[in-house]
Amino acid sequence: MIIAERKPFDEIKQMIQDYPKVLIVGCGTCVAVCLAGGEKEVGILAAELRMALELEGKKIEIGETTVERQCDREFLEAVASQVEQYDAVISMACGVGVQFLAEMYPEKPVYPAVNTTFLGANEDIGFYTERCSACSTCYLALTGGICPVTMCSKGLLNGPCGGPVNGMCEVDRTRPCAWCQIYERLKQQGRLDLLKGVVPAREFRHKPAQFIHPAYKKKFERPQ
Amino acid sequence: MAFVPKIEALICTYCTYTAADMAGAARMQYPATVRIVKYLCTGRIDILHILKAFEAGADAVMVSGCEVGDCHFLEGNLRAQERVEYTKHLLDEIGIGGERLEMFHIGASDAPQWAEAVRQMTERVQALGPNPLTVKRHSEVQVEEKS
Numbered sequence: 001m002i003i004a005e006r007k008p009f010d011e012i013k014q015m016i017q018d019y020p021k022v023l024i025v026g027c028g029t030c031v032a033v034c035l036a037g038g039e040k041e042v043g044i045l046a047a048e049l050r051m052a053l054e055l056e057g058k059k060i061e062i063g064e065t066t067v068e069r070q071c072d073r074e075f076l077e078a079v080a081s082q083v084e085q086y087d088a089v090i091s092m093a094c095g096v097g098v099q100f101l102a103e104m105y106p107e108k109p110v111y112p113a114v115n116t117t118f119l120g121a122n123e124d125i126g127f128y129t130e131r132c133s134a135c136s137t138c139y140l141a142l143t144g145g146i147c148p149v150t151m152c153s154k155g156l157l158n159g160p161c162g163g164p165v166n167g168m169c170e171v172d173r174t175r176p177c178a179w180c181q182i183y184e185r186l187k188q189q190g191r192l193d194l195l196k197g198v199v200p201a202r203e204f205r206h207k208p209a210q211f212i213h214p215a216y217k218k219k220f221e222r223p224q
Numbered sequence: 225m226a227f228v229p230k231i232e233a234l235i236c237t238y239c240t241y242t243a244a245d246m247a248g249a250a251r252m253q254y255p256a257t258v259r260i261v262k263y264l265c266t267g268r269i270d271i272l273h274i275l276k277a278f279e280a281g282a283d284a285v286m287v288s289g290c291e292v293g294d295c296h297f298l299e300g301n302l303r304a305q306e307r308v309e310y311t312k313h314l315l316d317e318i319g320i321g322g323e324r325l326e327m328f329h330i331g332a333s334d335a336p337q338w339a340e341a342v343r344q345m346t347e348r349v350q351a352l353g354p355n356p357l358t359v360k361r362h363s364e365v366q367v368e369e370k371s
Binding site: 009010040043044047048050051052054055057 | 270271272275276278279314317318319320356357360361
C-alpha cells in the first residue's frame with residue numbers, strides 16, 4: 001500500500017489560515033491504514049486546527065469528510081456539494097488523491113496534508129517498511145522475491161557492490177545487504193544458477209505512466 | 225473568584241473506577257474538580273476523545289488505567305499510554321500544552337492513590353491556570369458585552 005506521513009501541523013495551518021471556510025477530505029484506504037489521513041486523522045487535524053486558530057483569534061469554519069478512495073472519480077463525485085460550500089480543501093490522501101481532487105474541482109485550491117513517502121508493507125500498527133519502487137520492471141522472479149531496486153541502497157541489478165561487511169550494507173551498516181539476502185534465499189531454494197544471467201540496464205527515463213488493462217484496450221487506447 | 229479547575233477523568237471500569245468508587249465509599253477527601261467518564265478499558269480511549277474534551281473547555285484531562293501488567297484486556301492500558309504520549313505532543317502543537325494531560329496507573333484497591341492523583345492534577349492545573357481556549361472565549365464575550 002501507499003505509505004504517507006502527516007505534514008507538520010504548522011505547515012498545514014499556514015497553508016489554510018487565510019480562508020474563512022476549509023474542508024478536510026480524508027481517504028479511507030492506504031493512508032487510513034498507515035494512520036496518516038483516514039477518518040480518524042481527519043477528526044484529529046480538524047480539532048487541532050479549530051483550537052489552534054481559535055487561540056490565534058481566527059474564525060475559520062472547518063468541515064470534515066472522508067471518502068473511500070480519493071483516486072477514484074465515483075467516490076470524489078460524492079463530495080461535490082460539500083466542496084462547493086468551502087473556500088479551500090485540504091486533502092489527506094496520497095499525492096494521487098490530492099491531484100485527482102484538484103483535477104475534479106479546479107476552481108478550488110487544494111492543499112496536501114500528508115507527505116507521500118513510499119510503497120510499503122504494514123509490519124505492525126504504526127510501523128511500515130518500503131518494499132517496492134514501482135519501477136515498472138519487476139525483477140522479483142530472478143531475485144527470490146527480494147527487490148534489488150528498492151532494498152539495495154544502490155539499486156544494483158547484477159549482484160552486490162563489493163562493499164557489504166558480514167552481510168550488512170556499506171551505505172547503512174544497520175541494514176542487511178539486499179544482494180546477500182538474495183544469495184541466501186536463492187541458495188535455500190537451490191536456484192543459484194539464476195545469478196549467472198546478466199540483467200540489462202533499467203529504463204530510467206520517466207514519463208507519467210499509464211496502464212490499460214488488456215480487456216479495456218479498445219475503449220481507452222488512443223490511436224498512435 | 226478563585227479558579228476551580230475542570231478536569232475530565234477518562235478511566236477504566238475495572239481498576240481506577242473501582243478505586244474511585246472505594247474512595248467515595250470510604251469518604252476520602254479530595255478536590256471536587258474531576259468529571260469521570262467510565263470506559264470498559266483505557267484501550268478504548270481515542271486521541272479524539274481527549275482533544276474534544278479540551279475543545280469543550282476542560283482545563284485538564286487525566287487518563288487512568290490498570291497498573292502495567294494488570295490490564296483486564298492485557299494491553300489496553302499500554303495502548304492508552306502510547307496515545308496519551310502522542311496527544312501531549314499534539315496539545316503542544318496546538319498551544320494548549322501537553323502538561324494538561326497525564327496518564328496514571330491506579331489499581332482497583334488503591335483508593336488513596338486515586339485521591340492523591342486528583343490532588344496532584346488539581347495543583348498542577350491551578351499552577352497552569354485555565355484552558356487558554358476558555359480564557360480566549362471569555363475575553364471575547366467581555367469585549368462583545370462592552371461594545
